[in-house]
Amino acid sequence: MTRWSDVLILGGGPAGLSAARELRKLGVKQVTLLEREHELGGIPRHCGHTGYGLREFGKLYTGPDYARRLADEAAEADLRPRMTALKIEPGGLVRATGPGGMEDLQAKAVLLAFGARETPRSARLISGTRPFGVMNTGALQQYVYLHGRCPFERPVVVGSELVSFSTLLTLKHAGIKPLAMIEEQPRIIARHPGEWIARLGFGVPLMTNTRLVRILGQDRVEGIEVDRGFGPEHFDCDGVILTGKFRPEAALIAASHVEIDPGSNGPAIDGYFRCSDHTYFAAGNVLRGIETAGQCWREGKAAAHMLLARLESRLPQRQADARVAIQGPLQYVYPQRIYRDAPTTNPLLFKARVSRPARGRLSVIVDGATVWSRRLSALPERRIDWQLPYKNMKNCQQVTVEFDAA
């Protein structure tokens, strides 16, 4: 049996729930959302501290309260937790499983909003033994906020992105003071409020230019070695929290026919949030590393308008007018494909990230002419975004984003 809907949304975090809410507000009747966890809300579910929702709902929420508000706001859609998408197939056919067994779902348009997760120890290629007590913030927060337990007492926090400071708040909630926070770059990655939290500090020493080189311990973490530029130094600790370095949770896409951008590791999209298979759209953190829940919420909302345009056959069906080429130390730029047609009054929004710390000039070159540029000093995990009016894309055949950096 195949279940039909107008729009099927895969992922019940801020982007997916925001899109579900907006689609229903736009009058789309059958909006179905699948979420594999028991609770809707995505990552905010387990960020027990405050800092969410001010721009969306005019009020500050804790992560779990924000997650509930997101779900409440989307309640007019068919929200289905405990449903795991297993396979996405051409033309909007999705195979899923849940408490009722296997199911096929078919929609006129599908939004991929799988979110992102941090890079685990294995993919960071960290030397040493593999004891218990090495984990990402996501796992730690679930331990602390969802299960009321903490797996260690004197951990080291690795990284200094926004999520790293979320980790400090999580540890504080658990009554734990980490030994140190270490960052391999010469400066903190996070913009505010990270720096303020660090300065207010909870008395946690923050060491920049410090690289984790080795994990020690048999059954449990017993210590680490770090390198601050003058050889390995030993620290005793009982846990290592590897924060940040988020990457898209895009395995289902990678296993499908839908094109992945090897730079972002997420699906390649056009200016309409549309994937290489025009039935599929993508929004939120599945497109990149990570941005705030609020950003994902806004993006889900914007994607909803494009999904509606699809249902109303207002999006071009031809091949894209241009593929974005990148030059210089850029990890990715999206959208990866450009059309010159503007389906809404919104300008074309670009997002990018650098592949190494660099300073220089970032430019957009359309058919040989520089239509936009600005000075840029960036770190790899920091977001870069800019907007261009669609008129800049008039007759575009070649679009290059160039980062002329030292």
Added chain:
Amino acid sequence: MAGMEPLLLEAAADILNGASKGNSALLHTGFDALERSVEISCMQAGYREYMEIKDRLNLPLIESGALVVAWDEEQLAKLPGIVEKAHRNNVPDVTQIDRNALRKREPFLSARGLGAVLVPGEHVIDPWSAPLAYAHQGLAHGGRILRRCRVTGGNFDDRRWRLQTSLGEIDAGVVINAAGNHGDIVEAINRESPFAITPRKGQFVVFDKPASKLIHAIILPVPTERTKGVVVCRTAFGNLLVGPTAEDQTDRDSAEVDQAALAQLIDKGIEIVPGLSRHTINASYAGLRPATQFKDYQISVQGPRRWITIGGIRSTGLTSALGIAQMVGQAFAETFGEMREQEPIWTPVPNLAEDRPRHYLTPAAGDIVCHCEWVTRKEIDAALEGPLPAGDLGGLKRRTRCMMGRCQGFYCAANVATLADGRFAP
């Protein structure tokens, strides 16, 4: 050990925690093994028995075949010798294929491949479910397993052994030393060990599942004197594996991964299968193999001492395990008296292999806990119950694959910890 009351002592919190933990999970034909060795006869007997019993124990077989690929002229010149050796080793279906045939079989392999030896019988299996199934069968036949029981010494009174262990004294009619990386230390309880173990570390990287589409066969290098070299192969769990390194060390328990070595393995993998550069790493691990100063296994029966030695079982042990058991069982019977024949009790294990239906695909699968490996709550519950429940988190992971996927526990670690709380077997 049919008809006996065998007791298996394991020092670690769970079985498969030492030399058996980090291997390349291949079922070998013995085509390139040491000729006329104990190893090859055990491997080939083990291979045959695995094929006979795998269905009844619900064990997988990924019929990949293997290709020994020559990357330069010098290696190409060695291929006929490899084919001849395979034929001498009684693996008659081994043939040499040319560059075009190689391209046709493995279109994503680097175009630098000049030719290959095709070994149709080399396959991929599940490194943990197989021994786990054997253990379950042993238990069903009246055997017992004591975990967290380290043997520290022993005395022989010409009739029976009294072993000192971390769980107290244990009395035994016959002792079989299969202590892996500690084999020579345990052997010293009986005699001056005729072999010395130098643990040989092998590091591996595991690529995410989409990468497994890039190759079909097990890609082997032309071997050197010292090692079989770096292998690229699929895993039973649907990943792609690159490894091992071969590094001698003195520590018998601690196998560290090393950033530079892992990075080299990734580079090597990309050199062999260029498309791997677009794929991500799920896991890395290191295993210790009990290498000795000898090339062959060290298996012997000391009748008067009522002691059997099974030492120096290298990376081929997964294949040869059943063959070693046959050989030792026969020697046991000849030396210590007949064993009663029993009708085997079949103890199938849950399937973890990707090529056959996993539990999450069954109608009443219920909730999925690990979203990367699609492990259900029922599978986790089952692994914490039964005759040989998981002894620690590693044992649970090996029994179910939970936390073994691309997120390495980002999503499920806390859920798994709560499910397993207080339930690991003592």
